[in-house]
Amino acid sequence: MTKEKKLSITIDNRTVxxxxxxxILEAARTHNIYIPSLCAMEHLPSYGACRLCVVEVDGLxxxxxxxxxxxxxxMVIRTDTGEIRTLRQEVLKLLLSEHPASCLFCTEQDxxxxxxxxxxxxxxxxxxxxxxxxxxxxxxxxxxxxxxxxTSYPVYYRNFPVEKNDPFYDRDYNLCIxxxxxxxxxxxxxxxxxxxxxxxxxxxxxxxxxxxxxxxxGCEFCGACVTVCPTGALxxxxxxxxGKPDKEVxxxxxxxxxxxxxxxxxxxxxxxxxxxxxxxxxxxxxxxVKGRFAVPEYVHSSFRIPxxxxxTPLGYxxxxxxxxxxxxxxxxxxxxPDSFLMMVSPQLTNEDLFVAxxxxxxxxxxxxxxxxxxxxxxxxxxxxVNLVSQSSAFDVIDDAEAVLAIGFDSTxxxxxxxxxTKKAAQRGAVLVTINSCDTNLDMLSEMAFTCGTExxxxxxxxxxxxxxxxxxxxxxxxxxxIAGIQGIFKKSTRKVIIAGPGLLAAPQRTEIxxxxxxxxxxxxxxxxxxxxxxxxxxxxxxxxxxxxxTGAIINENGQAEGVKGDLSKFDLxxxxxxxxxxxxxxxxxxxxxxYLIYQNALPSESQRRPDLLLPAALFTESSGxxxxxxxxxxxxxxxxxxxxxxxxxxxxxxxxxxxxKKGVMKYAQVQSVQKEIAKTIKGFPGVKKRLEFSRIxxxxxxxxxxxxxxxxxxFNYRGIPLEAVVKxxxxxxxxxxxxxxxxxGAI
Amino acid sequence: MSDTDTNHECVCAQLSEEELYPxxxxxxxxxxxxxxxxxxxxxxxQNLFGYLPRKVQQMVAEGLKVSLNEIYGVITFYSFxxxxxxxxxxxxxxxxxxxxxxxxQQTLEKVGKELGAKVGDTTExxxxxxxVVRCIGACGLAPAMLVDDDVYxxxxxxxxxxxxxxxK
Numbered sequence: 001m002t003k004e005k006k007l008s009i010t011i012d013n014r015t016v017x018x019x020x021x022x023x024i025l026e027a028a029r030t031h032n033i034y035i036p037s038l039c040a041m042e043h044l045p046s047y048g049a050c051r052l053c054v055v056e057v058d059g060l061x062x063x064x065x066x067x068x069x070x071x072x073x074x075m076v077i078r079t080d081t082g083e084i085r086t087l088r089q090e091v092l093k094l095l096l097s098e099h100p101a102s103c104l105f106c107t108e109q110d111x112x113x114x115x116x117x118x119x120x121x122x123x124x125x126x127x128x129x130x131x132x133x134x135x136x137x138x139x140x141x142x143x144x145x146x147x148x149x150x151t152s153y154p155v156y157y158r159n160f161p162v163e164k165n166d167p168f169y170d171r172d173y174n175l176c177i178x179x180x181x182x183x184x185x186x187x188x189x190x191x192x193x194x195x196x197x198x199x200x201x202x203x204x205x206x207x208x209x210x211x212x213x214x215x216x217x218g219c220e221f222c223g224a225c226v227t228v229c230p231t232g233a234l235x236x237x238x239x240x241x242x243g244k245p246d247k248e249v250x251x252x253x254x255x256x257x258x259x260x261x262x263x264x265x266x267x268x269x270x271x272x273x274x275x276x277x278x279x280x281x282x283x284x285x286x287x288x289v290k291g292r293f294a295v296p297e298y299v300h301s302s303f304r305i306p307x308x309x310x311x312t313p314l315g316y317x318x319x320x321x322x323x324x325x326x327x328x329x330x331x332x333x334x335x336x337p338d339s340f341l342m343m344v345s346p347q348l349t350n351e352d353l354f355v356a357x358x359x360x361x362x363x364x365x366x367x368x369x370x371x372x373x374x375x376x377x378x379x380x381x382x383x384x385v386n387l388v389s390q391s392s393a394f395d396v397i398d399d400a401e402a403v404l405a406i407g408f409d410s411t412x413x414x415x416x417x418x419x420x421t422k423k424a425a426q427r428g429a430v431l432v433t434i435n436s437c438d439t440n441l442d443m444l445s446e447m448a449f450t451c452g453t454e455x456x457x458x459x460x461x462x463x464x465x466x467x468x469x470x471x472x473x474x475x476x477x478x479x480x481x482i483a484g485i486q487g488i489f490k491k492s493t494r495k496v497i498i499a500g501p502g503l504l505a506a507p508q509r510t511e512i513x514x515x516x517x518x519x520x521x522x523x524x525x526x527x528x529x530x531x532x533x534x535x536x537x538x539x540x541x542x543x544x545x546x547x548x549x550t551g552a553i554i555n556e557n558g559q560a561e562g563v564k565g566d567l568s569k570f571d572l573x574x575x576x577x578x579x580x581x582x583x584x585x586x587x588x589x590x591x592x593x594x595y596l597i598y599q600n601a602l603p604s605e606s607q608r609r610p611d612l613l614l615p616a617a618l619f620t621e622s623s624g625x626x627x628x629x630x631x632x633x634x635x636x637x638x639x640x641x642x643x644x645x646x647x648x649x650x651x652x653x654x655x656x657x658x659x660x661k662k663g664v665m666k667y668a669q670v671q672s673v674q675k676e677i678a679k680t681i682k683g684f685p686g687v688k689k690r691l692e693f694s695r696i697x698x699x700x701x702x703x704x705x706x707x708x709x710x711x712x713x714x715f716n717y718r719g720i721p722l723e724a725v726v727k728x729x730x731x732x733x734x735x736x737x738x739x740x741x742x743x744x745g746a747i
Numbered sequence: 748m749s750d751t752d753t754n755h756e757c758v759c760a761q762l763s764e765e766e767l768y769p770x771x772x773x774x775x776x777x778x779x780x781x782x783x784x785x786x787x788x789x790x791x792x793q794n795l796f797g798y799l800p801r802k803v804q805q806m807v808a809e810g811l812k813v814s815l816n817e818i819y820g821v822i823t824f825y826s827f828x829x830x831x832x833x834x835x836x837x838x839x840x841x842x843x844x845x846x847x848x849x850x851x852q853q854t855l856e857k858v859g860k861e862l863g864a865k866v867g868d869t870t871e872x873x874x875x876x877x878x879v880v881r882c883i884g885a886c887g888l889a890p891a892m893l894v895d896d897d898v899y900x901x902x903x904x905x906x907x908x909x910x911x912x913x914x915k
Contacts, residue, residue, distance in 0.1 A: 193814025199823045209819030210801065217816055443812055 009075040024066035024077055025053050035079050036088060036142045038095075038230050039179035040067035043278050043285075045188050049180050051091045052142065055079045063087060089148050095177055096143075097153040098202070099231070103131050104143045105150055131175060132240035133232030139177065142230075160205060166214045167728030168293045169226050169236050173205045176233040182206060182225030190286065190415075191422040192440075194219040215735055218440065220411050221728070223292035224285075227275055237728070238296055239265070239273040249639035250277065252626055253291040254347050254534050254619045255717055258394070258416055259628030260287045262295070264620060264639045271296045271620050271639060282394070282632070288415040289732060290715060290722065295620065297726040298717060299643075303602050305615040306644035316613065321645065321655075328612060329659035331595045332578055337366035339576045343590065344371050344544050345583030345718050346533035349624030349636050350685070351673040352649035353535070353544035355657075355665065356582055358676075362664050363657045369546050372719065373533060374572055374700070375589050376504065381567070382698030383513040385545075387499065388536055389553060389693035390517065392526040393630045397421060400526075401492040402430045406460060406512070407453075407502020409439040412732055413715070414530040417498060430488050434459055435502055437740045446488075447481050457508040457515070463489060464497075464525070466515035492524070499529045529629060532716065538627035541681065541691065546570050547698070551680035555694035562695035570700070582649055583616065585719025599652060601643070602720045615646040618718075622648035623670050631690040767795055771803060775810035782813045785821060789828060798829045834869045834876035836914040838862070839893040843882030849889040855879065857904040858892070861911065875911065 006017040011024075011033055018027040023046060028035050038050040046068045054063040058076040063084065066077075078084070096104065131137065163171040178197070183206055186195040194208050194217050208217030215221075226234040245265035253260045260283035265273040274295045278285035308324035309316040319327075332340075342360040344353060360369050377384050397403065397420040410418020418440065425431040425444035433441050434449045434456055442448040449459055458471035463485055475482060489495060497516055503509055519525045533539075543550035547565035575592040582599045587606035590596070598610035601618050621642040625633050642648070647655075654667045667673050678684040681691075715722040715729065723729040771792060778788040788811060792803050799822055808815040822828040840846075840855040855866070862870050862877055869876040885891040888900020892910070899910055 187814070187817065193816055196814070196816040196820030197824065198820055200826075208816045209804070218814075443809070443814075 007071055007073045007075075009071050009073070009077065011077045012079055018071055020071070022071050024055060024057070024064075024069050024071055024075075027071045028066065028077075028079060033079060034145065035066050036145050037067060038138065038142055038177060039181060041181055041228055043189060044181060044184045044228070047180050047184060049178065050095065052088055052095075052146070054084060054087055054091070056081060056084060085147075088146050092143065092146055092148050093151045093153055096148075096151055096155070098156050098158060099139070099175060099177055100131070100157065101151060101155055103134055103137070104140060104148075131232040132235040133175075133229075135244055137232060138230035156202070158202065163207075166219070166221075167237075167731040168221050168289070169223065169234055170240065171207075172233055172235075174233075175231045176206065177231055178204055178206070179230060181228040181230065182234065185224045185228050190220065190222055190224050191419055191426070192218070192220055192222075195225060215731060218411070220415070220440075221289035221293060221732065222287065222415060223289070224276070236273055236293070238293075242267065242272050245272050248275075249637055251619070251637040251639065252628075252634040253287065253295075254349075254626060254636065255290040255294070255715070255722075256288075256413055257529075257531060257534050257536065257629035258283060258414055259534075259626060259632070259634045260291050260416065261285075262287065262291050264295070266639050269640045271299055282628075282634075283416040284419075286416040286419045288410075288413050289729075290413060294715075294722050294726045294729055298720075298722065299601075299618045299620045299640075301602060301725040303725065304643050304646070305601065305603060305613050306646075307615060308645065309613040311609060311611050321647070324612060324614060325652075325655050325659055328597055328614075328656045331597075332364065332580075332656065333660050335364060335577045337364060338368065339578070340364050340366045340368055341576045341579045341591065341593070342366070342369045343579065343581040343584040344369065344539070346371055346373065346536045346539045347716075347718055348535065348539075348583050348649055349619070349622070349626055350535065350538040350542050350633075350677065351624040351670050352582070352653075353539050353542040354550065354677050355650040355653045355667065355673060357542060357544040357550065358665060359580075359653045359657050363661050367546055368570070368576075369544055370570070370572060371539065371545070372584055372586060373536070374567075374570075375586070377509075379700050380510045380513075381700045382565070382696070383510045383517075384504075384531075385536070385540060385698060386696045387513045387517060387527065388529050388531065388629075389540060389696050390520065390527065391529045391629060392496075393690060394420065394528060396494075396526040397424055397496050397498075397528065400424050400429050400494050400496040402489055402495045403432070403498065404460075404463065404489075404495070405431065405433045405435075405439070405441055405445075405498040406456065406500060407435055407504075407506065408433070408498045408500025408530055409435065409441070409502075410530075411440045412736070414500070417528060417530055421498065430485075430492070432463065432485055434463075435500075447485055449478065449481075451475075453502070453506040454508070456503075456506045457511045460512050460515050462486070464515065464519045465489070466518050495525045497525055497527045499527060499531075501530060501532055504531065531629075532714075535626040537629065537631055537691075537693065538625075540693065540696070541627055542677070548696070550677070553693050553696060554681055555692040556682070562697060565696060565698035567698055567700040581610070582653070583718040599649060600718055600720075601646065602718075602725065604719070605721075605724065614652050615644065616652065616718075617642035617646045617648045621646065624648075624650075625674070625685045627691065631693060633685050633687050633691070635685070764796065764800075768806075770795055771806060775806060779810050780812055782811050785811055785813055785818065786825075789818070789822065793828060796832075798832045800830070800832075831867070831876075832869055832873060834873050836875050836895050837878060837893075838875050838911070839878045839880045839883075841881070841883050841885070841889070841891045841893070842879050843886065843889075845886035846882075846889040846891055851890040853904060854890050854892060854902050854907070857907055858911075861908055875914070 004020055007020050008017055011028055016031050025035055025040055035053045037053040039047050048065045048068040053066045055066045056078040158174050160173045183195045186192050195206055198205050198207055245267045247266050249264045251262050253262045261277040261280040263275040263277050264271050276285035276287045307318045310319050344356045357369055360366050374381055403421055422444055431445040432447050433439055433445045436453050458474050461467040462471045462482055520527055540553050546567055553563050573591055578595045579590055579593045580597045585604040587604050587608040596610040597612045599614040599616050601616050619636050620639045623638045624636045627633055650673055654665045657665045674685050723733045774791045778784040788807055793799050804818050808818050842851045862875055864870050864877045866879050885898055890902050892899045892902045
């Protein structure tokens with residue numbers, strides 16, 4: 001590719017070189033020349049609404065807006081003349097004639113601050129500064145830069161009612177300046193289309209059609225509109241009155257296997273809010289409702305286990321860590337390897353999972369390591385983990401010609417994959433969806449096959465050409481459509497299958513997975529698996545899985561034979577002496593035991609009462625890594641101190657392990673765990689490229705009682721439903737129930 | 748169906764709304780999967796129905812692959828589009844400067860009271876819809892009122908019902 005020729009332009013008497021295809025505003029910003037603007041924003045299409053970025057350009061009539069004027073070679077631009085300054089002040093005055101201005105112009109502003117302290121517990125701001133965005137407001141900054149200190153126009157208060165009916169964020173359109181950032185981010189960036197300007201003139205507001213709530217109108221609650229709003233019109237319910245954060249900590253979301261970057265907004269020891277990272281190469285800032293809004297309320301839940309607790313006939317007694325460790329060690333010492341069960345959550349970090357398997361194998365001498373996966377999937381666990389281990393990078397979707405989405409809906413999760421798919425469809429890729437109810441991708445799809453999960457296997461076989469045996473008569477009305485799609489798939493070379501969480505609810509899931517793997521082997525198809533087990537690849541890589549040793553599954557040179565795991569003798573129903581559950585909260589499904597250790601952040605919702613409660617730190621409170629669905633190692637960074645006495649999972653396991661058998665673990669910090677992992681996985685955790693996983697062949701018996709079918713859209717973290725601790729998630733779950741009706745996820 | 752068939756005058760008065768949907772299908776078919784032709788499609792749909800009910804908006808959204816919210820934004824922006832059905836007769840009261848000074852506001856209030864409708868509304872029997880206009884060039888006859896294409900000057904509140912009753 002030839003390098004693009006640079007253009008030479010003169011801005012404010014400085015001659016600079018810039019890339020072509022930039023607007024004047026972008027060019028000025030790359031050279032640190034400030035031009036005020038309220039509607040233009042990086043990553044959003046130009047709009048030219050606020051008129052504050054006007055400049056003078058030689059040869060152009062009047063004052064063009066710099067955000068919509070492209071640079072040309074030899075352009076002479078002035079950004080800060082007296083005339084422009086007056087013009088901008090006038091424009092801003094007009095703009096503020098509909099925006100309450102006490103936070104902008106009051107002469108008593110600075111003095112007033114000292115009298116605003118309150119003795120109330122809730123975050124309330126007294127005085128006339130009623131705006132939740134005060135001190136974080138772009139409009140305030142711009143007004144200051146433009147130097148406007150008073151206005152000659154009366155302020156017209158539009159008196160719109162404040163909208164508080166939707167979960168997660170409130171809307172006060174009296175503060176809106178109609179810059180259109182939220183409308184553009186919703187339509188052009190998130191490709192969602194919930195927001196639109198309504199009406200015209202002074203009664204214009206932003207929102208969905210008719211008087212529907214955002215929830216009814218298909219809002220994803222991704223919070224992108226709140227993030228880009230330059231005023232206090234849109235504000236997050238939980239953090240609106242908290243003011244500015246002290247610091248920002250970038251970390252990786254552990255709610256699903258995509259692994260989006262989250263920018264945690266931290267003040268003192270609290271995560272106030274979470275923002276997306278629009279520069280992240282992996283997710284482009286396309287985080288979903290879970291990452292955007294479901295973190296602070298979960299990690300700062302008032303239900304968290306504060307200190308270690310021991311069961312007594314009268315309830316739980318607080319004990320010290322020393323007592324707790326001693327008691328656990330005493331009960332675990334000498335336990336027979338086959339009457340011990342270690343249950344781990346696939347949402348733990350790699351380090352926690354590594355120490356957990358080491359604990360089971362080297363301290364207890366047992367290979368009895370299980371996870372909730374086994375209960376969800378039963379005998380289908382083997383094929384499923386095999387499918388996951390062979391899944392592709394997410395960017396295969398960027399140049400795909402055809403996409404087949406099975407049981408996949410990206411309204412409330414897997415947003416980067418969903419938006420990637422929508423983009424592909426918009427640029428002309430053929431999108432076909434299979435689901436048991438309407439999905440958010442149907443609108444852009446060539447064909448949306450809506451049918452019961454029991455028919456999916458036959459349909460997948462027909463469409464992909466994996467097997468057509470006896471399937472055609474099942475779909476008499478779709479005969480033509482199926483033939484058409486078959487033809488398109490045959491002609492396309494770069495094809496992607498997205499296996500969504502709905503797949504786990506299909507009765508013939510093994511059969512479908514086998515068909516998918518068969519067509520992948522034949523070539524032309526890539527597979528992306530969107531499943532709820534966040535760090536499943538990490539769990540497999542760390543060997544926190546019965547029969548699979550640490551690192552055994554990593555296929556460095558791409559030639560490994562494949563890993564064989566044998567779970568056929570692994571009995572999930574047999575009674576045990578001790579069960580140690582780390583981040584697993586469905587205790588009622590576990591087999592009987594004499595002693596149950598429950599290590600988690602929130603109490604379990606199960607009937608069964610564990611004997612010992614160990615408070616664990618969450619992903620905002622400890623460092624580590626996860627391996628995402630693509631096989632990339634991503635950092636999880638500590639942002640705040642653990643709640644009360646909570647400790648990281650690896651620390652607790654290490655402490656108990658050391659008490660039982662000295663000298664096996666001895667990890668003082670997370671880096672020493674990583675060093676130990678690096679002995680088997682070379683370069684850990686600094687590997688930049690994707691880890692290749694080899695094939696897995698796991699045999700597994702179905703545990704007693706049929707495996708539970710996972711319902712689509714049940715969001716959990718460490719076994720606790722998000723809706724139990726995050727208020728707004730309840731509305732989201734109800735919405736999913738409503739859309740899916742009775743047929744989604746059911747058999 | 749040829750172009751002239753879908754562009755014809757409003758037939759909403761002759762056919763029931765249910766009978767119009769097959770015709771809407773034909774209009775949507777012309778513009779299927781072409782989001783940039785939204786305004787044209789809405790224009791034709793409004794010609795067909797006389798207004799744009801929610802169901803019509805929904806069908807256009809699905810056919811053209813435009814979000815319903817965007818369509819609603821367009822419809823509420825342009826005064827040409829209406830989301831309430833129009834009556835068989837349009838009553839327009841002039842509130843231009845001259846008419847305003849000579850009592851246009853009182854005329855409007857009286858008309859509204861007689862019809863039981865607010866500005867922009869349609870009476871329940873779909874006989875009249877009430878609107879306001881800014882000067883129809885009949886300032887010499889102020890206050891003026893327009894019913895369909897007929898201009899009435901020097902409208903007195905006592906005569907209003909008499910005028911309106913002529914339009915069945």
